[in-house]
Amino acid sequence: MKYDLIIKGGNVVFSDQVKKVDIGVRNGKIAAMAESITDPADGEIHAGGQYVLPGMVDAHVHMNEPGRTEWEGFVTGTQALAAGGTTCYIDMPLNVLPATVDRASFRLKREAAKGKNYIDYAFYGGLVPGNLDQLEELVEEGAVAFKCFMATCGSDLPGDFKNVDDHTLYEGMKKLAELGQVLAIHAENAVITDRLGEEMEKQGRTSAEDYTASRPVFTEVDAVKRALYFAKETGCMLHFVHISSAEAVEEIVKARNGGQDVTIESCPHYFTITAAQFAAIGPAAKCSPPLRNEEEQKKLWKKLIEGKIDIVASDHSPCPTDLKQNPANNMFEAWGGISGCQNSVDLLFDEAVLKRGVPPARFARMIAANPAKRFNIPNKGTIAIAKDADFILIDSGQSYIVQKDDLFYKHKHSPYIGRKINCRITKTIVRGNLVYDVNRGFIGEPIGQFITHKKTPHMAN
Incomplete structure (x- = not known):
């Protein structure tokens, strides 16, 4: 042969x-x-x-095209992904304009992607207030899963992505359960994080340390528990994105052990950059949930080593450099998102496999086999005949x-x-x-x- x-x-x-x-x-x-x-x-x-590993299936990427292509686009974004060891990614429905929340916007994004990707790709649909009747058409168009924000997001621009209220979240879960779809959730308590941030800015407390303090661990855990309860009531399959705390991991594991269909994602930056390092690096390391202190990071590493974290994804969320500038020394005003997909694989392989002894096979499952399985991409994720x-x-x-x-x-x-x-x-x-x-x-x-x-x-x- x-x-x-x-x-x-x-x-x-x-x-x-x-x-x-x-x-x-x-x-x-x-x-x-x-x-x-x-x-x-x-x-x-x-x-x-x-x-020789299976290529990463990055389940959390923001390409921003169309609408914000000046932030990042399919060509440059997939070059970075390819250089970083990713062979397939799933693009989030937000940071593009218009957000991918109905048939027309899905088709617009798909048309924009033609001929520009160096690697294979799939799209999420969005769950936002007002689009419950569009969820089924997004499935028809080919969305592999759905995404919503419990934290405040979006801008005043027409067509930008919006976070869900509790009623939209509950009704959306019911609909997605009927459709047999996974809902990926950004879990932070919007009311508390917004108010803490407002109070700190009023007090002139705008440092990296203050930003981190405005989004404490309990706000992530609270949102996780609420989403799990809604999912238990509705039967919706959940995937929690960029989990940053060991306590949140344990709540999700407890629900899974109780019979719920739920998976956990975290990101390389939560394992490799501490809150103190964020203060030294500056806005390039700003994200939400925020980077945690060294003690919390060690707890999260323990959960990964125990095998309780299913998927590692980049949450590549780029923007123009001027949005990462901080002339007023106000970390609340800088764009929150990390450009990191080019170093997802090598950085975590170094830290997890080479330095901490995580078996390479488990590493491969976290970056490739598990996301491919969770998001129903059967030809990807493992090295096996016919894949x-x-x-x-x-x-x-x-x-x-x-x-x-x-x-x-x-x-x-x-x-x-x-x-x-x-x-x-x-x-x-x-x-x-x-x-x-x-x-x-x-x-x-x-x-x-x-x-x-x-x-x-x-x-x-």
């Missing part, structure tokens, strides 16, 4: 073990795996000494320092600039196509395909 590509000699990371095998690829799929493949191939990649040939190669013998000029974001700011990472992604392969090489850069034109729940797993551009 002749293959399109053979990856030889790598330490292949499966969902349950690491094994040195060769991988043969034909027609974009994994066609063979063996200790040694000697058949001819159009191309070979020698991965000796490197880990998409999506791989990343990680060299644990290389280290480097993150430099501004090495970032592919449209706006080159990141809280990781200047940080040493003790491994490096050397290649990213999407459906058997080498799209990124650390020495050669990007290979060819964008090849990303749209993924939907519909019968055809991939829909060509």
Whole structure:
């Protein structure tokens, strides 16, 4: 048999073990795996000494196109994702204009994405006040899941995303349960966080420490518990995004043990940057929920090591650099979102696998197998026969320092600039196509395909 590509000699990371095998690829799929493949191939990649992992399925990305393409767009955003080891991502319904909350806006985004993605992609639909009657049409268009905010979000601009009230949340959960859809939730108590922030600004307390104090752990836990209760009443499947506290993890695990269908996501920044470091880095590290103190971070690491966190995602939320400036020294006014997707995999592989001994197989499940399973993307997430040939190669013998000029974001700011990472992604392969090489850069034109729940797993551009 002749293959399109053979990856030889790598330490292949499966969902349950690491094994040195060769991988043969034909027609974009994994066609063979063996200790040694000697058949001819159009191309070979020698991965000796490197880990070969399934490409990351990043379940939490904000591309901002259309409407805010000057913040980030599909071309630059997916270049950063590809260089960072992601082979498939799910784009959030907010920060685009108009927000992706009905058939027309979904089609507008899909049209804008054509021919611009270096990796495969899927879209969330949004749950916002007033769009309960549009949820089913979003499923028909191909949304793989839905997203809502319990925290205050959005702007006064027409078509911008809005947070839910409790009635919308409850009724939306009922509808999504009927439709068999997962609801992803940003869980923070909006009333308390808003009022604490207002009071601090009135008092002239506008530092990074004050911003963090305005969004304490209990506001996340309270929102999590309320959402879980609504979901128990309605039967809705939940996915909690960017969980930042061990207490919230435990509440979700308790609900899951009680029979609820719910998963937990966290992000690399909650494990790698503390609140004290946020104060030193500045607005590039501002996000919500905020970064926690060192003690809380250690508790969160414990939950990850115990296997209680299902999914790691980037929550890549970029913006123009001027929105990250802080001339009035008021952290409440700076844009809250971290540009980080280019370092999701290597940074966490360094911190979790190399430094803390998390098994590579568990790491692969968190970044790839679990999100693919949760969001019904069956061809992705694992290295197995007939799956998409999506791989990343990680060299644990290389280290480097993150430099501004090495970032592919449209706006080159990141809280990781200047940080040493003790491994490096050397290649990213999407459906058997080498799209990124650390020495050669990007290979060819964008090849990303749209993924939907519909019968055809991939829909060509």
